[in-house]
Amino acid sequence: MKPAHWLFALVALNAAWATDLFVLGHGFEDLAAPGGLLTALGRLTGLYGAIALVLQLVLIARLPWLETRLGMDRLTAWHRWSGFWVLWLVLAHVVFITLGYAAADGSPVLSEIGTLVFDTDDVLKATVATILLIGVAVTSARRARRRLKYETWHFVHLYAYLAVLLGFLHQVTIGRDFVSSPVGRVYWWALYGSALGAVLLTRLGLPLLRNFRHRLRVVSVVRENPEVVTVWIGGRNLDKLPARAGQFFLWRFLNRWWEAHPYSLSAMPDGQYLRITVKALGDGSAWLQGIRPGTRVLIEGPYGAFTARRRTREHVLLVAGGVGVTPIRALLEEFAHARDDIVVVYRASTASDTVLTGELEQLARWCGARLHVVTGSSDAVGRYGPMMGPQHLAALVPDVQRRDVYVCGPPGMTDAVRRTLDRLGVPENQCHTERFAFAG
Structure with a gap:
């Protein structure tokens, strides 16, 4: 079975498990009560939104098994598509839960919003998480992306990790699957833990290991024309770095370590050097025109199935x-x-x-x-x-x-x-x- 089919099968299986846990947790027993149907829909959309959010983590983890077979283009498209599903499911969760609780309490909707946000455990955290997700989604729209610098877009998207954490804390505190179901607690901890573990391993652990092993530095800089430079990077044991022609890395140069930029290799890796050729298109690539030999370099990757x-x-x-x-x-x-x-x-x-x-x-x-x-x-x-x-x-x-x-x-x-x-x-x-x- 193809990697894409495995991924879709896992998403469907987790959606089925979440639905089963909802049913076993007596999620449909209160349908006859005022607002019962709305509340049930709110809980279900919240559960499905959590699964979509976990899928987002798996996609941005850039697992080598998936990334080298599917390619960054397809993973990025799926990440964007699933991100909007996360937003719509979370918004549906907020709307249905608010309307359901308002109907159950016989209170006005605006009053119920205030009660939920300020008087209910960890709902304020969930509200902040929702606002962060909206911000990430807005900056992901095509029209917004065209106007944003890469550095700005990347910085805004880092808040998605905070949104995941706040949403999970909200689910742990008042989610019925956590509060009343030992099986549900094991399931959701395992699901979130596996996804976050994959992110930490592939986006932090593996890059740290490779950078410690290879100790990369700028060797030379060649100007191709007034706007383009070629940068040669050397290091130790580069023959053991699993890079191929057509792939790219996320590059950090230590005098601007807080910025990561995706640049493709412009020469086939030869085991001695890595080479990138960069045009001054944004602040980071423009700054790179003046990089000096000896500058320490950190990499994340290699990425891409364009090989x-x-x-x-x-x-x-x-x-x-x-x-x-x-x-x-x-x-x-x-x-x-x-x-x-x-x-x-x-x-x-x-x-x-x-x-x-x-x-x-x-x-x-x-x-x-x-x-x-x-x-x-x-x-x-x-x-x-x-x-x-x-x-x-x-x-x-x-x-x-x-x-x-x-x-x-x-x-x-x-x-x-x-x-x-x-x-x-x-x-x-x-x-x-x-x-x-x-x-x-």
């Missing part, structure tokens, strides 16, 4: 857009060593916007790959129609249907290429993408 492991065919097409060329360049190096049949298409607005073109040309000559650098505005039309349209891509790569296609670039460009590949009849399992944007 040669996903290949299904002997022939490969690599499509890069803008600075998304960095993992494509690393993949080209790995495929070049295997002497595979390779075509590379590099899309940029102007020739001056291209990065690492000289290295691409050198690798292409070495392994006999065909390299096409396509420049022009997003609405440019060439001899065969739109620059990345079906006719133009088919003219550049006539046998595209029999190739594995790796695409990395800005979201708009990546979506356009995927539509083109679909129109050209390239099977879904031969298309591999990595969106070069934070938060998927």
Whole structure:
């Protein structure tokens, strides 16, 4: 069974267990009482919201077993989708419980809200958790993400951990499954404990172990153009670091240790050095333009399923857009060593916007790959129609249907290429993408 099927099966199984615990806890016995149905719905939506919140923890834990098989794109999309389910279930829980208790007490809704928040154990904590979840959800909306700096978005999302803690404390104190059911207590402690343990292990324990083992430092900095630098990082025992071409790390440089930035490797790991190539797009990447050799580096990862492991065919097409060329360049190096049949298409607005073109040309000559650098505005039309349209891509790569296609670039460009590949009849399992944007 595929990892995705395992994940869906576990979510369904836990939803069934939570429902069973609700029934065994006599959750439906008070339906005839005033507000009984509303209260029951409030409890059920609260339980399902807790399960969705645990799913969120599992997804952000970036478990290697899941992440290397599903890819960061899919995990990020699921994390975002399940996050909105968490919000709607929690809001439904709040509304149903408030209306149910108000009906049972015969009190006005606004008065009941005040009673619940200020006079009921740990409901104030749950209220704060709900407000935090709303804040995280608002900043996750596409329109908000486009206006936020990565640093701001990342800082706001750290509050999700506090929301989980406060919500759990609320559930421990007044949740009927905790208060009246020993089986329920064991179940919920095990569920939350497993999810939080996975986060601590993979997001804290494993990175600490790897950083202690490898002791990374900046070795050299090479300026590619006025906005782009390539940073070489060295360390100990890098041959034991399980990194592959096409993957990325979260990088922290110790003179700005509080900021973590996702950068793909721009060269195939060789056991001696790691290399990233960064364009000044935000505060963190702009600051990195002046990084000095000797600076200590902390990493989290490697992440991403955008690797040669996903290949299904002997022939490969690599499509890069803008600075998304960095993992494509690393993949080209790995495929070049295997002497595979390779075509590379590099899309940029102007020739001056291209990065690492000289290295691409050198690798292409070495392994006999065909390299096409396509420049022009997003609405440019060439001899065969739109620059990345079906006719133009088919003219550049006539046998595209029999190739594995790796695409990395800005979201708009990546979506356009995927539509083109679909129109050209390239099977879904031969298309591999990595969106070069934070938060998927």
